[in-house]
Amino acid sequence: MTEAEKLEFEIMEKAKQLAALRRAEPDSPVEDYSFRTAEGEIGLSGLFGDRSRLLVIHNMGQGCRYCTLWADGINGVLEHLEDAMAVVLVSKDPPEVQRRMALDRGWRFRLASHGGGTYMTQQCAMGDHPNMPGACIYERKDGKVIRRGRTFFGPGDLYSPVWHFLGLAGLEEADWTPQFHYWRRPESLDDGGANLLD
Template sequence: MSIAQIEQLEQEILEKVTQLNQMRQAISGEPIADYRLQTLSGEVALSELFAGKTKLLMIHNMGEACRYCTLWGDGINGILPHLESALSVVLVSKNDIHTMRTFANSRNWGFRLASHGGGDYMKQQVAQQGYDNMPGAVVYELRDGVIYRTNHCAFGPGDLYCAAWPLLGLAGIGEAQWTPQFNYWIKPRKLEDGDDNVLE
């Protein structure tokens, strides 16, 4: 194995990603229902989440109990203003909307949030590959009052949608060697403040 071989493979991957995105541009999509979702402002239709834009990126989050979903949420949140300059972005979960907001606040997320509550939306739009609650993303387009599901993806260790994986890979750390955590605070062997009431 040589650096030249690695660089050649990187170039091939870049060309494949370019080809993939060109193929995605050609997808016209399939019409879907105008699902009802819960927000902090009450129940809304999926079509309302477009917020004046023609495209909606829906981030499918498994909920507050998933460390991996939190990793993707943290990463996407960092580029959220850039994404929102081009399309509407909403993070959805089966958690109730108040649980979602509390967790989002704890992560300093700026996402607009909606809860599908594990109902029809989850069964018909989120479930993939034998999993009823699969993390990932889907793009919807609103054309002439009709919502079309165009492209979608599943999130998983080593994917294209989290910057952590390629950077860890650059350091020779594979996805099987590292697991994200909610935080990385390590309790010292001895705390100088008396060691009482420590939240792990």
């Protein structure tokens, strides 16, 4: 077994330890933050629907290609996640912008906007970053909403397999940047290319 393979097994064991530590964290009650959706205003408690657990994906919005990469990946496993808990993607973008982005990407998430307000500054902030991409798990317990755990998203994390495949190929973060679309304009177009929007 190579050193790389040994380390990979060690990382898998560490991930199990991390999950156990998160399960042991004390309850952290949060306020019933307000969000905007295409259907109107809703509180954090309303995003649960009839579920007891809620996964809130923190997306920085249409201006972040990296956030789009994570959302694309999570969208691929959304049905599995929704079998276990309610799921919603939030960003500071207004609902109409979120909807356009979701349609463009083929996302099936429920969407809600925190508008860059209190939810963002209290739940999305980490370290020096006031709007860190990541995720929170909330639970309804004894009539309150509690935060069970949170994480951030970044190159090499546990939540986007793209970085691990790039690493397997010997590529580093500096070697590749995600894009919104990968279509490249050909040198000439059979239709003449008039009114082409890149």
